[in-house]
């Protein structure tokens with residue numbers, strides 16, 4: 334699976350590719366597996382092979398909240414059972430509250446007729462499990478492989494790799510992350526804003542159990558989430574202004590645990606211990622277009638959103654499902670899967686859905702940044718009202734679930 338491209342005998346090179354997916358993160362790997370399972374001759378090109386996931390190793394600091402739509406896709410791909418069995422923390426409740434006013438909103442799976450709202454899972458576990466399934470699905474994995482240039486021709490797109498090798502496919506799918514070199518090569522710009530915030534992440538042991546609940550407290554500097562891990566600990570995602578994040582990262586262990594306890598309002602009691610901390614910069618970034626000639630963007634290459642709604646990878650996996658449906662319909666109608674009019678459906682549908690969600694999360698971040706007392710009071714009224722409007726709350730929750 335990890336055969337360097339230059340070592341591959343040329344006869345093993347993919348002969349006539351339908352799709353070349355670049356980027357083997359969660360989204361790219363899911364796209365390659367989905368498209369191969371749908372019968373498209375698919376290659377996956379990734380610059381760095383993922384490290385094997387190890388059940389004995391510390392839980393990866395990069396965790397994601399998987400919505401039911403994502404679980405459904407992973408289940409269709411036949412990988413969910415192993416992910417679930419390996420290490421996945423289900424959550425059945427979500428409690429979100431405002432530090433300034435105390436106004437809170439609750440989401441509960443049972444009252445919505447569902448078993449759970451989602452799962453907290455390590456990024457590396459999902460990625461590794463997907464990679465394990467690629468060879469059997471017939472995906473040609475080229476790793477390490479880096480795309481240096483590409484050129485669309487009438488009937489194909491020609492890729493040039495770092496070692497000078499070339500590859501041709503009907504369609505190039507860029508899932509190469511938020512910094513997407515391929516997006517830049519395609520001449521697609523981005524819009525958005527830098528939140529000038531960092532998310533400090535760590536796994537912590539709390540005095541009281543997390544009760545299968547995702548907790549989120551909105552503080553003046555940004556939201557603090559405590560996400561339930563399968564092993565009983567909670568994973569924190571603490572969004573802070575840049576300088577504050579640096580200060581929190583530099584705190585000694587005791588001071589950090591104490592500050593975190595105060596920031597979480599001791600909702601789970603005192604914070605007893607923590608793993609080492611890490612931090613990620615936060616930004617809103619939307620590609621101006623999702624499509625170029627024989628080329629589409631998906632995952633973080635297309636959109637990066639604030640983690641407050643825990644939706645980043647879920648949007649990416651919805652891109653994957655839409656792309657699969659678009660290409661299947663094109664094939665059934667005997668159309669060229671790389672044709673501009675075929676790709677337009679994917680690009681239009683996903684860009685508008687992702688934009689609405691990204692701007693919604695951004696609006697939430699802005700509304701919770703209000704600190705003037707009349708605005709805090711207005712926000713509290715809105716939140717309390719929403720908490721009592723069961724049908725609206727249910728619609729919000731179903732939207733987040735991708736149902």
Ligand SMILES: Cc1cc2nc3c(=O)[nH]c(=O)nc-3n(C[C@H](O)[C@H](O)[C@H](O)COP(=O)(O)OP(=O)(O)OC[C@H]3O[C@@H](n4cnc5c(N)ncnc54)[C@H](O)[C@@H]3O)c2cc1C
Nearest residue numbers: 356358359360380397398509510632633643644645646647
């Ligand atoms: C603090 C934080 C918390 C988050 N919490 C959540 C959450 O709760 N729920 C959620 O859904 N999402 C969450 N996210 C977002 C989520 O992690 C991302 O949306 C997701 O990992 C993006 O996956 P991806 O496959 O699109 O990109 P990536 O994971 O960035 O993968 C891109 C891949 O492309 C490869 N690559 C890059 N350039 C090239 C090249 N030229 N050639 C070949 N390969 C290349 C890279 O090596 C990499 O493997 C969070 C993010 C942060 C920062």
